[in-house]
Amino acid sequence: MTIAEVGKKYDLSVDTLRYYERIGLLPPVKRNSGGFRDYGEEECNWVYFIKCMRNAGITIEALTEYVSLSGQGVSTIPARKALLVEQRAVLAKRSQEILDTLARLDKKIDGYEERFLKYEQDKLV
Numbered sequence: 001m002t003i004a005e006v007g008k009k010y011d012l013s014v015d016t017l018r019y020y021e022r023i024g025l026l027p028p029v030k031r032n033s034g035g036f037r038d039y040g041e042e043e044c045n046w047v048y049f050i051k052c053m054r055n056a057g058i059t060i061e062a063l064t065e066y067v068s069l070s071g072q073g074v075s076t077i078p079a080r081k082a083l084l085v086e087q088r089a090v091l092a093k094r095s096q097e098i099l100d101t102l103a104r105l106d107k108k109i110d111g112y113e114e115r116f117l118k119y120e121q122d123k124l125v
Contacts, residue, residue, distance in 0.1 A: 023064060
């Protein structure tokens with residue numbers, strides 16, 4: 001696939017894909033005989049992985065480290081797993097904070113009409 005096709009498929013700009021490759025977030029993409037990037041299944045899997053992780057709030061730094069470790073071979077599997085476990089803990093904490101905020105909003109919303117009606121009634125008195 002061309003870089004434009006990949007960008008369209010994953011809703012990322014061509015500039016973002018080039019940036020990800022330039023900073024090492026995306027492993028180097030193979031080039032065709034004309035020198036253009038030629039994304040295969042493996043590269044697309046990386047793009048999808050990176051997009052999912054970024055959408056979840058994983059930092060570029062953590063992902064760059066993961067990609068770098070991945071390129072160093074099987075000896076880095078424990079370090080990669082540790083990095084993923086650490087990032088999972090960060091997401092779990094953030095998720096709990098979001099759930100707590102949702103609960104607070106739900107409580108506020110549930111009593112909103114009652115408080116509004118009371119306010120309107122008090123104005124009439």
